[in-house]
Every structure is written in C-alpha cells, then in structure tokens.
Amino acid sequence: MRTMIVTGTGTGVGKTVVTAAVAALAAAAGERVVVVKPAQTGIEPGAPGDLADVERLTGGRVATLELARYPEPLAPATAARRSGLPPLRVEEIEKSVRAIGDADLVVVEGAGGLLVRINDDGETLADVATALDAPVLVVATAGLGVLNAAALTAEALATRGIRLEGVVVGAYPAEPDLAERTNLDDLPEVTGAPLLGVLPADLGGADPEDFETAARCGLHPVLGGRWDATVAVRQTPTVRPPNSRSDA
Ligand SMILES: Nc1ncnc2c1ncn2[C@@H]1O[C@H](COP(=O)(O)OP(=O)(O)OP(=O)(O)O)[C@@H](O)[C@H]1O
Numbered sequence: 617m618r619t620m621i622v623t624g625t626g627t628g629v630g631k632t633v634v635t636a637a638v639a640a641l642a643a644a645a646g647e648r649v650v651v652v653k654p655a656q657t658g659i660e661p662g663a664p665g666d667l668a669d670v671e672r673l674t675g676g677r678v679a680t681l682e683l684a685r686y687p688e689p690l691a692p693a694t695a696a697r698r699s700g701l702p703p704l705r706v707e708e709i710e711k712s713v714r715a716i717g718d719a720d721l722v723v724v725e726g727a728g729g730l731l732v733r734i735n736d737d738g739e740t741l742a743d744v745a746t747a748l749d750a751p752v753l754v755v756a757t758a759g760l761g762v763l764n765a766a767a768l769t770a771e772a773l774a775t776r777g778i779r780l781e782g783v784v785v786g787a788y789p790a791e792p793d794l795a796e797r798t799n800l801d802d803l804p805e806v807t808g809a810p811l812l813g814v815l816p817a818d819l820g821g822a823d824p825e826d827f828e829t830a831a832r833c834g835l836h837p838v839l840g841g842r843w844d845a846t847v848a849v850r851q852t853p854t855v856r857p858p859n860s861r862s863d864a
C-alpha cells in the first residue's frame with residue numbers, strides 16, 4: 617500500500633481537486649484508492665466536505681475516510697479547542713491509515729498548509745508524514761507570491777527529512793499573466809522538486825469523465841498522467857540583458 621500526503625502553499629489552493637485527480641487516475645488504472653481527510657474544518661456535521669468533492673469528481677470510484685470535523689473555518693487545533701470537541705492526535709491518524717488494509721493507494725489531504733496545527737501540542741501534517749514515512753505532494757497556486765510559500769514548505773520538509781515528491785499547480789488560468797508563466801519555471805528551482813502537473817482552472821463543474829481526462833492531461837506520469845513538463849513549461853519568453861551572449 618502506497619501512501620501520499622497532499623499539502624499546499626495555503627488554504628483553498630486546490631488540494632482537494634489535485635487529490636481527486638491523483639485518485640481518479642489510480643482508480644482508472646485499477647487501483648483500490650482511499651482518500652483520507654483527517655480533519656475537516658469549516659463544515660457543519662452532515663454537510664458535504666472535501667471528501668464529497670472527491671467522490672463527485674471521481675464518480676464515486678474511490679473510498680473516503682474523514683476522522684474529525686469541526687464547524688468553524690479555522691486551523692484544526694483552534695477549531696477543536698473552540699468547539700470543545702477532542703482534537704486529533706498524529707498517532708490516531710497514523711493508526712487509522714495503517715488500518716486501511718485493502719487499498720493500493722491512500723491519499724491523505726491535510727488542512728491548509730504543512731505546519732497548520734492539528735492540536736495544541738503543536739502536531740502538524742508534517743508529523744503525519746513522518747509517522748507514516750510517506751512522501752508529500754505540494755499543491756501550489758499559480759500566481760505571484762507562491763514562490764516564497766513553496767520554498768518555505770520545501771525547506772520545512774527537508775529539515776524534517778520528509779521526501780517532497782513534487783509540486784502541482786492546482787488551478788492554472790487559461791490566460792496566464794507573467795508571474796503565472798514564469799512560476800512554472802521557478803517552482804522546481806525554489807523547491808528543488810519536480811513540477812508534477814498543472815491542472816486547468818475550469819474543473820469546478822467537470823463530470824467524472826471530463827475530470828479524468830483533465831487529470832490525465834494535467835498530471836505527470838509519476839502521478840499516472842501524461843502531462844509533459846518540457847512542452848508545458850516552454851512558454852516563458854526569456855528576456856536577456858542587452859550584452860549577454862547566447863552561449864554564455
Ligand atoms: N482546477 C480547478 N478548477 C476549478 N475549480 C477549482 C480548481 N482548483 C480548485 N478549484 C476550486 O477552488 C476552491 C478551492 O479548491 P480546493 O477545495 O481544491 O482547495 P483546498 O486546497 O483543498 O482547500 P482547503 O484548504 O479548504 O482544503 C474550490 O471551490 C474548488 O472547486
């Protein structure tokens with residue numbers, strides 16, 4: 617059983633959409649996939665959360681597991697404290713994931729970014745990755761400001777000895793601006809990890825079939841798709857200083 621942790625450069629960056637895309641391709645390849653959302657915040661009990669999005673986008677072909685839910689849209693530690701509900705422990709998350717016996721792939725989607733606290737002892741998704749000895753996929757926004765957040769995330773992972781599998785841009789606009797274009801070149805540079813895909817920003821209402829096609833076109837072969845970075849990234853016109861030599 618492979619396990620992958622999905623985090624992001626922030627909240628609302630497309631972690632759930634990328635998680636669903638990875639899960640959809642694995643399921644299409646015949647794998648048994650379970651998507652785990654340890655802590656769902658900002659959603660009332662009984663209302664659809666991130667896992668409902670995963671089920672909708674994958675056409676119900678992946679199993680899902682939510683461990684805790686806190687209604688206020690806050691970091692899990694804060695939301696748990698304020699709700700009076702028990703916070704999660706990394707050990708509990710690890711046990712729940714390890715107890716999933718009949719899966720080929722388990723994808724764990726964090727809340728917010730990597731160092732968002734799960735409980736008041738300061739445990740984070742990074743501790744979950746360490747406990748499970750699982751690689752991390754970082755979902756990034758496309759535009760200005762993402763390089764810093766992506767570099768900080770990569771540095772935090774490296775400090776903890778956690779493998780950064782790569783970076784996926786969760787929602788890439790049809791008409792990218794200059795920062796959105798150049799970031800495709802710079803994200804691998806600042807993170808030291810490969811760009812493993814770029815999903816288009818129009819997948820909100822996609823049906824499962826269109827979603828799977830978009831996932832296949834937008835994700836790198838490492839994630840089961842056929843996205844080609846050498847083609848996709850060759851769109852940044854380089855501005856050379858006037859006296860530079862092309863063979864310098
Ligand atoms: N590629 C995309 N195409 C269309 N809509 C998208 C895309 N990526 C993200 N969105 C939309 O943007 C919003 C945030 O995306 P998503 O829920 O995947 O982010 P997240 O990082 O999982 O957020 P959270 O931190 O709340 O878990 C959602 O409404 C989602 O449908």
Ligand SMILES: [Mg+2]
Nearest residue numbers: 631632666725
């Ligand atoms: Mg999400």
